[in-house]
Amino acid sequence: MSSTVYVSGDSSAISLGANRTAAAIVKEAAQRGIAINLVRNGSRGMYWLEPLVEVAVKGQRVAYGAVNSNDVAGLFDADFLNGSSHTLSLGATEEIPYFKNQQRLTFARVGITDPISLDDYIAHDGYRGLKNAIGMSQADVVKHVTDSGLRGRGGAAFPTGIKWNTVLNTPSEQKYIICNADEGDSGTFSDRMIMEGDPFVLIEGMTIAGLAVGATQGYIYLRVEYPHAHKALNAAIDKAYAANYLGENIQGSGKTFHLEVRLGAGAYVCGEETSLMESLEGKRGLVRFKPPLPAISGLFGKPTVVNNVISLASVPVILDKGGDYYRDFGMGRSRGTLPLQLAGNLKHTGLVEIAFGMTLRELLYEYGGGSASGRPIKAVQVGGPLGAFVPESQFDTPLDYEAFAANWTVLGHGGVVAFDDTMNMAKMARYAMEFCAAESCGKCTPCRIGSTRGYEVMDDIINNVDREKNVVLLRSLCDTLLNGSLCALGGMTPYPVLSALNHFPEDFGLTSHTNAA
Amino acid sequence: MTESTTTETVQTIIAELKNKPGALLPILHGVQDTLGYIPADSVPAIAQALSLSRAEVHGVISFYHYFRDTPPGKHTIHLCRAESCQSMGSEKLEAHVKATLGIDYHETTADGQFSLEPVYCLGNCACSPAMQIDHEIYGRVSAESFDATINDLGADA
Numbered sequence: 145m146s147s148t149v150y151v152s153g154d155s156s157a158i159s160l161g162a163n164r165t166a167a168a169i170v171k172e173a174a175q176r177g178i179a180i181n182l183v184r185n186g187s188r189g190m191y192w193l194e195p196l197v198e199v200a201v202k203g204q205r206v207a208y209g210a211v212n213s214n215d216v217a218g219l220f221d222a223d224f225l226n227g228s229s230h231t232l233s234l235g236a237t238e239e240i241p242y243f244k245n246q247q248r249l250t251f252a253r254v255g256i257t258d259p260i261s262l263d264d265y266i267a268h269d270g271y272r273g274l275k276n277a278i279g280m281s282q283a284d285v286v287k288h289v290t291d292s293g294l295r296g297r298g299g300a301a302f303p304t305g306i307k308w309n310t311v312l313n314t315p316s317e318q319k320y321i322i323c324n325a326d327e328g329d330s331g332t333f334s335d336r337m338i339m340e341g342d343p344f345v346l347i348e349g350m351t352i353a354g355l356a357v358g359a360t361q362g363y364i365y366l367r368v369e370y371p372h373a374h375k376a377l378n379a380a381i382d383k384a385y386a387a388n389y390l391g392e393n394i395q396g397s398g399k400t401f402h403l404e405v406r407l408g409a410g411a412y413v414c415g416e417e418t419s420l421m422e423s424l425e426g427k428r429g430l431v432r433f434k435p436p437l438p439a440i441s442g443l444f445g446k447p448t449v450v451n452n453v454i455s456l457a458s459v460p461v462i463l464d465k466g467g468d469y470y471r472d473f474g475m476g477r478s479r480g481t482l483p484l485q486l487a488g489n490l491k492h493t494g495l496v497e498i499a500f501g502m503t504l505r506e507l508l509y510e511y512g513g514g515s516a517s518g519r520p521i522k523a524v525q526v527g528g529p530l531g532a533f534v535p536e537s538q539f540d541t542p543l544d545y546e547a548f549a550a551n552w553t554v555l556g557h558g559g560v561v562a563f564d565d566t567m568n569m570a571k572m573a574r575y576a577m578e579f580c581a582a583e584s585c586g587k588c589t590p591c592r593i594g595s596t597r598g599y600e601v602m603d604d605i606i607n608n609v610d611r612e613k614n615v616v617l618l619r620s621l622c623d624t625l626l627n628g629s630l631c632a633l634g635g636m637t638p639y640p641v642l643s644a645l646n647h648f649p650e651d652f653g654l655t656s657h658t659n660a661a
Numbered sequence: 662m663t664e665s666t667t668t669e670t671v672q673t674i675i676a677e678l679k680n681k682p683g684a685l686l687p688i689l690h691g692v693q694d695t696l697g698y699i700p701a702d703s704v705p706a707i708a709q710a711l712s713l714s715r716a717e718v719h720g721v722i723s724f725y726h727y728f729r730d731t732p733p734g735k736h737t738i739h740l741c742r743a744e745s746c747q748s749m750g751s752e753k754l755e756a757h758v759k760a761t762l763g764i765d766y767h768e769t770t771a772d773g774q775f776s777l778e779p780v781y782c783l784g785n786c787a788c789s790p791a792m793q794i795d796h797e798i799y800g801r802v803s804a805e806s807f808d809a810t811i812n813d814l815g816a817d818a
Contacts, residue, residue: 156785159800191787328782330743336784368690368727369739369783371796406683407690410727412781426685426711428724444682487786488748494787516749525744529781561745561786572744579743579781585724 146179147225150198150205153184153259154340155372156333161212162195168213169197172220180225186341188255189495190242198237201227207234242492242511247473249481250458251334251497254341260379262387265344271389273463277352278397285356286312289459291467293479298324298415298452299527299556300632301478301545304459307449310439311357314447319359321350321401322424322443322450325366325373326408326415329528331559334483335453337495339366339373342457343380347403349456351390352463353449354401362403363443365420368410377405412583416631417450419585430587431631452557454483475501478544478555486512488561489521505539508562519564523647525572527556529579530636532643533569554639569648574602576640580633591634594625598641605652615654618645670695671703675710685711685721689728698729726778734769734776736814738762739793742779745786749801754790757804761811774815 151157151166166182173180188196193209197219206227208219215232222230234240248254257264265271277285290305311319323346327335338346350362366374381403384390392400406424408414414423418432421443442448458480462470471479478500484507486493491513508514508521515521523533531554534541541547548555563572577598584591598621604614622638629635645652674691678684688707692699699722708718722728740758741751762770762777769776785791788800792807799810 155798156788156800159785159788159791159798194788327784330782331745331786332782333784333786369780369793372798406686408727409686409689409725410780411725423686424683426683426721428720485786488745488789529744559786561748563748567748572747575744575747583781 146181148181148183148200149225150183150185150200152187152194152196152255153372154187154194154337155370156191157187157194157196158372160191160194160210164213165195165197165211165216168216172216176220178220178225183258185257186254186259187337187495188237188243189251189337190240190492191494192492193234196234196237197224199225199227205237207237207240208232209234242494242496246497247481247499248497249461249470249473250345250454251338251342251483251495252461253345254337257342259341259343259376260383262344262380262383262389265342269464270344270460271348273460274348274352274355274389275395277355277463278395278399282312282356282358285352285463288462288467289356292458292462292470293467293474293477294455294458294462294470295478295545296452297454297458297482297557299329299554301555304451304455307439307451308353308357310437311359311447311449314440316447318361318444318446319357320443320446320448321353321357321359321362322417322420322448323350323362323364323453323456324415324417324420324450325364325370325453326420327367327370327453327557328412328415329530329557329559331487331525331561332485332528332557333487334485334495334558336370336373337483338453338457339370340376343373343376344384345457345460346377346453347380347384347390349459350403351394351401352459353451353456355394355397355399357447357449359447359449360400360402362401363424364403364405365408365414365424366405367408374405374407381405411585412579413585413631413633416633419631420450421448428585430585431633433630454557473499475499475542475544476546478546482543482555482558484543484558484560486560486562488524489515489517489564490562491516500544501542503540503542504534504560507543507560508539512560512562515562515564517564517566519566521562522565522567523563523569523644525561525563525640526559527554528559529576530554530632530639531556531559532639533563533572533647534643535647537647552639552643554636569644569651570602570606570653571651573641573644573652574599574606576637576644577602580637584633588628588630588634590625590628591630591637594621594629594634595637597621598625598637602641608653611653615645615652667696667700667703668706671700671706675707679710685713685718689722689725693728696732698732701730735774736794737776737778738811739778739780739783741781741783741785741789741791743782743786745782746790749789751790754802754804754807758807761808775811 196209419429580595
């Protein structure tokens with residue numbers, strides 16, 4: 145019997161040489177006359193160990209990493225196909241503490257299955273949620289999602305069940321499900337990992353959403369920067385159609401759901417749901433006024449569910465095991481698990497899916513292993529480019545939406561970017577304004593003009609031109625952006641700017657005395 | 662590509678995609694995927710097929726960073742400027758890349774080999790700093806690995 149070898153086809157693993165490693169394994173096996181079955185799985189999310197090579201030995205996976213192409217001959221010499229010891233041995237993959245202590249619900253299959261094998265998906269509990277949903281009333285499906293306590297994982301944390309319920313109860317001949325896969329926040333990559341590593345779970349989640357609210361058409365609005373995810377989604381969608389998991393009369397249910405991937409074109413603001421819908425309609429991605437809510441008048445004026453990738457990918461496990469099962473993870477009003485993404489200057493970057501409630505400090509040091517540079521972590525930015533910089537004094541905050549909000553910080557999509565003490569926070573504040581200026585859709589004045597004025601004022605502060613006067617101006621400008629912008633882009637750019645100013649005044653050339661808010 | 666075949670290419674793409682709901686972005690992607698950019702003279706044909714004004718089509722092209730109306734170099738380098746990459750030294754890398762290629766963002770080298778574009782996140786934040794060249798993604802990029810990569814690509818020319 146031939147050995148099964150796993151080398152991740154995840155784009156981050158590929159960015160570290162996984163394709164070269166995989167090719168070297170195939171070549172070496174052929175030269176030695178050994179039959180192997182190579183599977184390009186998703187990533188386990190331990191990126192400091194990529195390219196990770198796993199071998200199935202007696203029903204469990206044994207890991208080696210990081211394996212570069214020039215390590216491959218040595219692995220064969222050491223008989224890695226039978227799990228033998230080598231300097232790159234990591235033991236059983238699932239016993240690696242980083243992985244072992246996680247609670248993987250949404251990511252249950254990522255890194256385990258062949259992402260575009262429908263058989264593999266079904267063999268690992270796939271489509272059980274849809275099967276249950278088909279046997280329920282629409283209201284009951286929505287109730288499971290409501291009971292689960294699932295809140296929008298894209299960042300705004302709005303209860304998913306309430307959104308679905310509004311769409312369900314808005315009569316219309318045509319409704320839509322949109323998956324927001326415009327994962328533009330720096331420090332986030334969990335959507336990408338799901339789409340590349342388990343695309344069927346997203347397809348299943350969207351299909352359940354369609355059945356639940358009576359929508360027959362779904363769109364995945366995918367950012368163009370994700371070509372590997374695009375390929376994986378299209379391959380999985382083709383297979384789902386071929387096996388009647390998409391299309392007309394799905395699995396004999398009498399229900400129809402069609403699904404198509406649409407590509408964005410590099411506009412960050414299109415991650416905002418109304419801008420995204422404008423873009424899908426073929427227009428400039430200008431933010432719309434709300435109301436009307438998209439749930440009542442969304443894409444092409446029809447009732448539309450717009451959910452993030454992780455929200456939708458969490459639906460199958462909820463419908464498989466019940467809303468109560470999911471709700472029993474977490475703390476307070478943050479129920480279930482959150483796939484956290486450790487990025488930037490950390491030793492052990494990667495994906496950690498765990499119930500809400502762990503502290504940021506545990507995440508950074510017990511999982512992240514501290515900074516990659518070995519220097520003290522000065523600040524972390526949580527929740528993407530519109531999230532606050534969190535200073536060391538707030539590292540004991542539990543990972544919970546409300547606890548973060550109480551500190552004027554943002555948990556958002558769970559992306560965590562760490563900076564060591566060489567980073568100048570005034571520079572980061574300037575960058576936040578520059579980014580807002582580059583990405584503003586231009587519809588509202590505070591964001592369009594305020595962001596440009598913002599980095600001009602930051603330049604003056606950094607260059608010590610009327611510094612104290614300009615700090616007052618900066619605060620006033622941030623107040624206008626916070627309270628006067630149409631969407632979160634302008635409305636939240638003050639989070640990184642003011643948190644940098646409040647916690648690191650010395651980087652702005654200020655003493656705490658001159659920085660009174 | 663000659664002018665007449667460009668027009669034919671654009672017409673084929675339009676015919677294939679124009680009946681999709683919200684067809685404009687798929688058509689623009691189709692044109693750029695095939696030709697490398699969206700030529701100004703394709704705008705009237707696209708506008709006519711979708712019953713839009715030329716100004717509306719131009720407005721959409723210019724809104725999105727990814728769409729370009731000039732031919733790119735043989736290879737397009739997207740260098741990430743976002744926070745995670747900054748935390749791992751992307752500013753130094755950026756200076757090195759610009760100096761090595763002798764161009765700034767949105768420019769193409771004189772020999773037509775490389776275009777340089779900024780990007781705000783490639784989703785490769787666990788392996789910062791990151792860049793993308795054409796459809797390939799690169800992680801933990803250093804000045805040395807950048808040089809080696811473009812030398813390899815240059816050798817294919």
